[in-house]
Amino acid sequence: MNRWGDAATWVGEGLHREVFYFGPEKSRLYGSLYSAEPLSRHVGVVVCPSWGYEADRTERLAHRIALTAAQVGGAGMIFHYPGHGDSHGASLADATLDSLADAAACAIEEAARRRPAIAWFPVGLMIGAAVACIAQRRSALATDRLLLVQPELSPSAYFGRLAKSAQRVTLGSGRINEMSFAYPLPPKVLAAGTDSDAQVLDALDRFAGDGVVVRYANPPSDGTVPDTFTCLTVDGSWRFGAKDYPALELGIEEWLAGPSL
Amino acid sequence: MPLIEQPVLIPTSQGPAGGIVCEPEGSPRAALILLQGGGRAGRSGFSSQWAVLSRRLAALGATVLRYDYWKEGDSSMITAERYPIGTHLSANVARDLALLRDVASWFLARTGGLEPIVVGYCYGARLGLELAAGLPSAASTVLVVPYLRRIEETDRANWTERMRRVHAGRQPEDQADRAQRSAVDLLDPVAVEAFERVVHRGPSWVLIGERDAGEAVALAEVLGDRGLEVEIEPDVALYPGNEPDVQELVRRRIEARVSRLLA
Numbered sequence: 001m002n003r004w005g006d007a008a009t010w011v012g013e014g015l016h017r018e019v020f021y022f023g024p025e026k027s028r029l030y031g032s033l034y035s036a037e038p039l040s041r042h043v044g045v046v047v048c049p050s051w052g053y054e055a056d057r058t059e060r061l062a063h064r065i066a067l068t069a070a071q072v073g074g075a076g077m078i079f080h081y082p083g084h085g086d087s088h089g090a091s092l093a094d095a096t097l098d099s100l101a102d103a104a105a106c107a108i109e110e111a112a113r114r115r116p117a118i119a120w121f122p123v124g125l126m127i128g129a130a131v132a133c134i135a136q137r138r139s140a141l142a143t144d145r146l147l148l149v150q151p152e153l154s155p156s157a158y159f160g161r162l163a164k165s166a167q168r169v170t171l172g173s174g175r176i177n178e179m180s181f182a183y184p185l186p187p188k189v190l191a192a193g194t195d196s197d198a199q200v201l202d203a204l205d206r207f208a209g210d211g212v213v214v215r216y217a218n219p220p221s222d223g224t225v226p227d228t229f230t231c232l233t234v235d236g237s238w239r240f241g242a243k244d245y246p247a248l249e250l251g252i253e254e255w256l257a258g259p260s261l
Numbered sequence: 262m263p264l265i266e267q268p269v270l271i272p273t274s275q276g277p278a279g280g281i282v283c284e285p286e287g288s289p290r291a292a293l294i295l296l297q298g299g300g301r302a303g304r305s306g307f308s309s310q311w312a313v314l315s316r317r318l319a320a321l322g323a324t325v326l327r328y329d330y331w332k333e334g335d336s337s338m339i340t341a342e343r344y345p346i347g348t349h350l351s352a353n354v355a356r357d358l359a360l361l362r363d364v365a366s367w368f369l370a371r372t373g374g375l376e377p378i379v380v381g382y383c384y385g386a387r388l389g390l391e392l393a394a395g396l397p398s399a400a401s402t403v404l405v406v407p408y409l410r411r412i413e414e415t416d417r418a419n420w421t422e423r424m425r426r427v428h429a430g431r432q433p434e435d436q437a438d439r440a441q442r443s444a445v446d447l448l449d450p451v452a453v454e455a456f457e458r459v460v461h462r463g464p465s466w467v468l469i470g471e472r473d474a475g476e477a478v479a480l481a482e483v484l485g486d487r488g489l490e491v492e493i494e495p496d497v498a499l500y501p502g503n504e505p506d507v508q509e510l511v512r513r514r515i516e517a518r519v520s521r522l523l524a
Binding site: 002003004005007008009010012013015017019020021030032053056057059060063064067080083084085086087092179181182183184243 | 265266267268269270271272277279281282300301302303304305307308309312332333334335337338371503504505
């Protein structure tokens, strides 16, 4: 018997919080849900995190997005990828873009199961943006909307860059071909090369909904986001491994609270 | 052994703190609080280091709680303001400790008289030490590379610098600087006083690596023959602990120690 289940929810400050595991028994994923109590906007976001170290560094931002979505009357959900954070499942080293997108689609379905009155859509942080694009196509329960935050839409370029950064930080020592900042690099994604990029581009090509990008002015966009997306640029520069992203946070909050939702 | 793993939102005076309880089905034998370091990876740790360990400790027979510190992860609604890392450290520590005391009080009340064990790594070891020193009942402490310096010390090498030095096969701190000040001088009297209380109240074990800073060794000298056990793992730095081999070593050593405590 589970004697702790009663502590999985918290209600206060106009919010209802729930924390839980969901998904298949052998790879149960961690989920954390924020929703307004009562709901005044029937819109919710499922935040697709970034990867490894960067996911750790942006977890505060991820929770901030979900919390803000709830504070403006809707809902937000965080989840951890298989083998990452509090989730179970295969090691991150076994991840593919498909397995990450499957987890994101599963999270959207869990959010919809828990709050069926809400129209859910994915938000992608950094490389999580690539995951969000594919998950949005993959989940029948996701609405036709995408929010991409400081998007990294080329997995091959992203992980290639991550591997090089790790080499610099460790001064060329350590497991430079396998690890990046304490996390295993995903060999299957690296081996897939530009095939992974093509998967993302295909999902973006097929996306005909309301797409929004929030990003820093620097570095300038690499052009991978389609012109059909609304781009909200905030002051400042993206810095890998930063602890806080106040301008980005503010830009997202303004959009979540604004009339377009 | 079948395990129950349940995310929880712990009511505290500062707001809900997000935690995960993991325990064996059946009758657990201890209430264990697992405290991660102060970095951004939160309660699960880099590469789920602490999530994996909590499941192993639960399989040994403990009810294990780990939680996110102030404003991190699922403790996002903790409303008090936090100062940036590197400034107002005493104030941050006091607030982290206040939250930990609320969390521990909730956890220990629900575990109904089970023996408390406090396990901590680096900054978490420091918090755990001060928690254990103030608990109303006896507690065992298992502390890995505890942060024992004066909290406000500003000249400590930062995380990246320490990692670079360790990867280059050197000590994590500048030895010229260390030579000017003995490790005893670096010890925070608050930590020493907490240890003096803890060693009287239950088994207290500290693990450091040979390449880690030597304050724990100095602490053993200060405390003398008063029950503090310090073990030194040869030829390794256990901090920052982001290499898989080091993570697994730390997990195995903690697991073995907790296993002894539960025997």
